[in-house]
Amino acid sequence: MTRLDPRIAAVTDRIIERSKQTRSAYLDFIRAEDERGIDRGRLSCGNFAHGFAAAEGDKAAIRTFAGPNLGIVTAYNDMLSAHAPYYRYPEQMKVFAREAGATAQVAGGVPAMCDGVTQGQPGMDLSLMSRDNIACGTAIALSHGMFEGIAMLGICDKIVPGLLIGALRFGHLPALLVPAGPMPSGLANKEKQRVRQLYAEGQATKEELLAAESASYHGMGTCTFYGTANSNQMMMELMGLHVPGAAFANPGTKLRQMLTRAAVHRLAGLAKEKARPLGHCVDERAIVNAIVGLLATGGSTNHAIHIPAIARAAGIKVDWQDFAELSAAVPLLARVYPNGSGDVNDFHHAGGLAFVTKELLAAGLLHGDLLSAGADDFAAFATAPVEKGDEIEWREVGASGNDALLRGVDGAFSPDGGMRLVTGNLGRAIFKTSAVDKERWTIEASARVFADQKDVVAAFEAGELDRDVVVVVRFQGPRANGMPELHKLTPPLGVLQDRGHRVALVTDGRMSGASGKVPAAIHCCPEALGGGPLAMVQDGDTIRLCATTGSLEVVGVDLAAREAAAAPPPPVGTGRELFALMRGHADDAEKGGSAMLAAMEDLF
Incomplete structure (x- = not known):
């Protein structure tokens, strides 16, 4: 095995040291759940009878403990293209489980909202908060104690992190995620x-x-740009939580069904042996692998929020300094739209994740000693699945099939991963450089301040922004309105930039993996609500944003001498008021933007 790059090792060691107390408490917790928690053998007869009453052909097997029973947690709905393929999965998975001497039941369903439908609409304010809701729904589904393994059906933005956070409370059980693939x-x-x-x-x-x-x-499947949904799939593979090569086979193909079958068979085998429990698979090495993969492929900035949240659920503490130091060590191997012209299908056909994994392992940039749930040896993730009759054969991958969107370490697009931490008197923020021309990494211009993205669009349409400008959109953090993505701002800001203006965005909101070519300091912490420095910025202030030096500051102003601007009223309508408790107790984006995780830490 190639020696791990010392820069990757140093960050991993720091995370391990930082997390000693919380990680130990988590492992103690899942050990106790394994020894004393609820499972089929501990249920009373009445409890147990309820659990298999509707199991039809599997009733006798579940009742007599003939094999492990797999709990399916599904995010199926047929409005969301990425999750519509899951309609038939449970009945297929029950057949696959029987083939492996196991049974399967749908433990429960969780909501799956589409950011594409809600972009720029009131519903987007529920998006980040839905992750905690999904985690709680996953825990409710698994709380019946009927299962020896967990199969999670989910793909998109908040769904995969939410499923994983919830399942980690049952981390003494083995678990796999089962994707459905991108649309053609x-x-x-x-x-x-x-x-x-x-x-x-x-x-x-x-x-x-x-x-x-x-x-x-x-059609059915994830959107084909390399946003949060497809970044999720990449991360799950590099954390070893898929069967190898499962991420990007299209829905409705024979290979896709074969990969689902392989996942069920694998999970049944793990459950029989009580092997590779989720809480041990998701360790510090897995979290570092997820960050490395994100950086090497130019993935979604949303994972600067989701990865800390997932890690925290497993007792692991990561911060944006870890991201920045890993970014300095990890070359950019892929340019997939919005960072390039090809989509995720083009990426997959050029060699995809198997090629990326092979290159990163060979360069010592991934933890190859990971305790993988999806394969006995993590090296299997450097191979690609192909059909061989009714079985899958995993084969080694060769050179990139398209140097315009996928390259090896020696010919990387950039020597770094394209995610920078910027800091200064405006706080801490993320700058995704991989999609931005280097000559725009430094922007200094006067500020125009807004508290609503609709007002930005109105100002653009009125010609008020037709100049060099740093657009500040504040009161968009987790506590203010749930931290919506501000993706609707990309076209007007892109127009201003194409007209030759020096333009940037500074916000405590999100911009996602589709943020594109406009320089942006996003996820600003502390957020404006509650007195963060963005609340003190005024129209006309000179703001300097520089990814090269890592700076984010108002020039020549003592912000502490100013009073904070008044925040807009809390959002209501479209169900947003139901999430007021979550918003009110959410912590900073760098910690994951979660009220649930903040409260949970007090219990350990």
């Missing part, structure tokens, strides 16, 4: 973005815009 490629993402900008400038009609969007998002 439609209208090229670059063309879709071109039509969006034309519409923002009034040069395309709404009908033309809808036609472009419909040609891009056109």
Whole structure:
């Protein structure tokens, strides 16, 4: 095995040292759950009878403990393209489980909202908060104690982190995530973005815009750009929580069904042996692998929030300094839209995650000694699945099939992973450099301050931003309104940049994996609500944002001498008021933006 790069080792060792107390408490917790928690053998006869009453053909096997019983937690709905393929999965998985001498039951369902549908709408304020809701729903589903293994059906933005956070409370059990894959490629993402900008400038009609969007998002599967959903799938593979190569096979193909079958068989085997429990698989090495994969592929900035939350659920503490130091060590191997022209299907066909994993392992940039749930040896994730009759054969991958979007370590697009920590008198924020031209890594201009993204669009349409400008959008953090993505700002800010202006965005909100070419300092901590420094910024202040030096500051102003601007009223309508308790107790984005995890730490 290649020796681990000392920079990766140093960050891992620091995380281990920082997490000693909380990680030890977590491992003690799941050990106690294994020894004294609820399971089928501890249920009373009445409890147990309820648990298999509707099991039809599997009733006798569950009742007599003939084999492990797998709990399926599903995020199926048929409005969300990525999760619609899951409709038939449970009945198929029950067949696959029987083949392996096991049984399976749907333990429960969790909500799955689509950020694509809610972008720029009131519902987006529920998005980040839905992650905690999904985690709680997962725990409720598994609380019946009927299961010896966990199969999680989920793909998109908050769903995978939520499922994983919830399942980690049952970390004494083995678990796998079972993806469904991306939709086939439609209208090229670059063309879709071109039509969006034309519409923002009034040069395309709404009908033309809808036609472009419909040609891009056109069938079952995840969206084909490399946003949070597809970054989720990459992360789960590099954490060893898929069967190898499961991430990007398209829905409805024979290979996709074979991968699902392989996952059920694998999970049944782990459950029989009580091997590789989830809480031991998700350790400090797995978390570092997830960050390395994110950086090497130019993945979604949302995971600067989700990875700390997942880690925290397993008693592990990571921060953005860890991300920044790993980014300095990890080269950028992929340029997938919005960082490049090809989509995730192009990436997959060029060699995809198997190629990336092979390169990173060979360079000592991944933990190859990971306790993988999906394979006996983590090296299997450097191979690609192919059909061989009714079975899968995992084969070694060769050279990249497309140097324009996938390269090896020696010919990387950039020597670093493209995610920078910027700090200064405006706090701490994330700057994703991988999609931004280097000549725009430093922006210094006067500020225009907003508290609502709709007001930014209105100012753009009125010609008020047609100049060099740093657009500040504040009161967008977890406590203020649930930290919505501000993706609707990408077209107008992109137009201003294309007109030759020096433009940047500074916000305590999110921009996601689709943030694109405009320089942005996002996830600013502390957030404006409660007196964070963004609340003191005024129109006309000079703001300097520099990814090269890692600075984010108002120039020549003593912010401490100013009073904070008044925050907008809390959001209501579209169910947002139901999440007031979560918002009110959420902590900073760097810790994961979670009220649930903040409260849970007090118990250990």
